[in-house]
Amino acid sequence: MSNVFVLLFAREARLLCRRPAELANPLVFFAIVIALFPLAVGPETQLLQRISPGLVWLAALLAVLLSLDGLFRGDYEDGSLEQWVVSPHPLALLVLAKVLAHWVFSGLALVILAPLLGLMLGLPGSAMPVLLLSLLLGTPVLSLLGAVGAALTVGLKRGGLLLALLILPLYIPVLILGSGALQAALQGLPAAGYLLWLASLAALALTLTPFAIAAGLTISVGE
Amino acid sequence: MPSPFLEALSLTCERDWRVLFEGLDLEIRAGEMLQVSGPNGSGKTSLLRLLGGLMQPTQGEIRLNGKALLAQRAEVARNLLWIGHAAGIKGLLTAEENLVWLCALQRPSTRDAIWTALDAVGLxxxxxVPCHTLSAGQQRRVGLxxxxxxxxxxxxxDEPFTALDKLGVAQLERHLAEHCERGGMVVLTTHHxxxxxxxxxxxxxxxRAA
Amino acid sequence: MNWTWFHKLGSPKWFYEISGRWLPWLGWAALVLISVGLVWGLAFAPEDYQQGNSFRIIYIHVPSAFLAQSVYVMLAVAGLVGLVWKMKLADVALQQAAPIGAWMTCIALLTGAVWGKPTWGSWWVWDARLTSMLILLFLYFGVIALGHAITNRDSAAKACAVLAIVGVVNIPIIKYSVEWWNTLHQPATFKVTEKPAMPVEMWLPLLVMVLGFYCFFAAVLLMRMRLEVLRRESRASWVRSEVRALTEGER
Incomplete structure (x- = not known):
């Protein structure tokens, strides 16, 4: 059973690596959104630094959401999902492998890029560990929750906007906790509480959402 | 008389306010081939998806070896091979990689066996070679x-003959017939x-049934 | 335990008959309770010592906010029943209740804004309760939009059920995180939520209003469900005779 998990993870990784451009898209989007904010609110360093926790998190959240739109669409169209559903393996396990592979290649890249963009917004070096850690704990939750929406909308021709509509409200706790952690770090306050909450959200998402994703996919395939 | 391998009891399939078929009974025993035919939109694919457990009937029940399909998912998966309109072939992966995965999903297979199978379908x-460089017929062969x-x-x-050339069609027909002769079972839709x-x-x- | 009532509940014909009997009672109960509550609350309840007469909007705001939250929970329960027991009526209930819940949330938000103007001096403040309510509205929009986007009737119901269940698991998390966020960013503003205990003359009409709103919701939901059942079962003979009787009665 775990063998299938590893195989699917490797297969997804291989597929993602063969389309490097698609991997880069969310990253570029992330960078552009961050670059838009100074243009919109002005280049004043103090102001930018004050709002940077929110900015980085909002941009990361949108980038993850954007990257998730096509998560299952390819598999839906080429019949892979049907094969998953008729296979003897639990669908929840398969989707977990798929989402984790996707997160490792897009979410993790986002986490690694974030300090650079944070620096550009004037985030001090002392806040970087919290930025990295909060994104590291928060982006898997975003990916997993988003995958629920992606699974429910996979059969629709234009799922993109609907996906955002379904999922953005559910992202709010992660946004609050993630930017809260960063804000605390920026003010020199301890951020451990936020990070622990984020970690428990991640644990919760990791255990529960695969079943919701599997249910969503079964519904979409059975349509 | 042995009990049927797969049987459907008074199946009703309704799609968007439209009844595709109602009260359909059918059974499949070892060595049988069932060709589902009918005009477009008569519910051929839906029936196949019901039998494969991908969809749930509006009413009625499907049984495998006398037990409901829903109650024995793993057992069903071991006894049933489903190849739909799209066979689950990824364009970015090679034929071998595709098959390794599809086999691992059901019954793991060796590299040699996969190469022999690809040879048997003329590949x-x-x-x-990445599958997106293959023609539609060749991609279908990878699935088959x-x-x-x-x-x-x-x-x-579901429509296994689509995009195959004459030789491919003849080979597949023979292969399906041989499978049934050996005691296997085939349910398929095709227009030819x-x-x-x-x-x-x-x-x-x-x-006609409807 | 005897489960026949449960399976009977799944039969559209039985539902149609029994709901037809309940509907007038619920409708009258809603009308009486709401009118009594309104007159009592708006005209006879005492003024609030701090907010004066403007507090009276709670007689609309609180019941609708109550309903907005409980209807979402109801969506999830109906979704669970529909998914687990494959009960078609639960699917109908889910999809018919969602717009009512969304309207209730709208009313709660609007009355909240009207209340906010004299209390806080602005139509909208990012207060924890209002923000949570706004998010709840977005959650309702999600369920409604998903239900409309999926053309297959049964898939739409199941997808909405999954979304509602995911949403209901998230609601407490959202609620607490928003409250936390609120205390962080607005430490010491005047809070309506922490008012002293209400005297009986104030909360009794409120209770009447809440009950009235629930009856109103139940009546509207049953009406919508009955209509949907007729639509779904339009091929059944009992529906044909029912519709014939209804249309002839009109003539």
């Missing part, structure tokens, strides 16, 4: 290569008249 020399591997007894094939039919051949016309 020798294309084993490690699974029929040459250690396959479950019941095959459910089968040239080679096994002894247990039957046709179900959904256009």
């Amino acid at each position: 020798r020399g294309f084993e490690d 290569a699974r029929l040459h591997l250690d396959a479950p007894p019941l095959w459910i094939l 008249t089968l040239g080679e039919r096994p002894a247990g051949y039957r046709e179900l016309d959904l256009g």
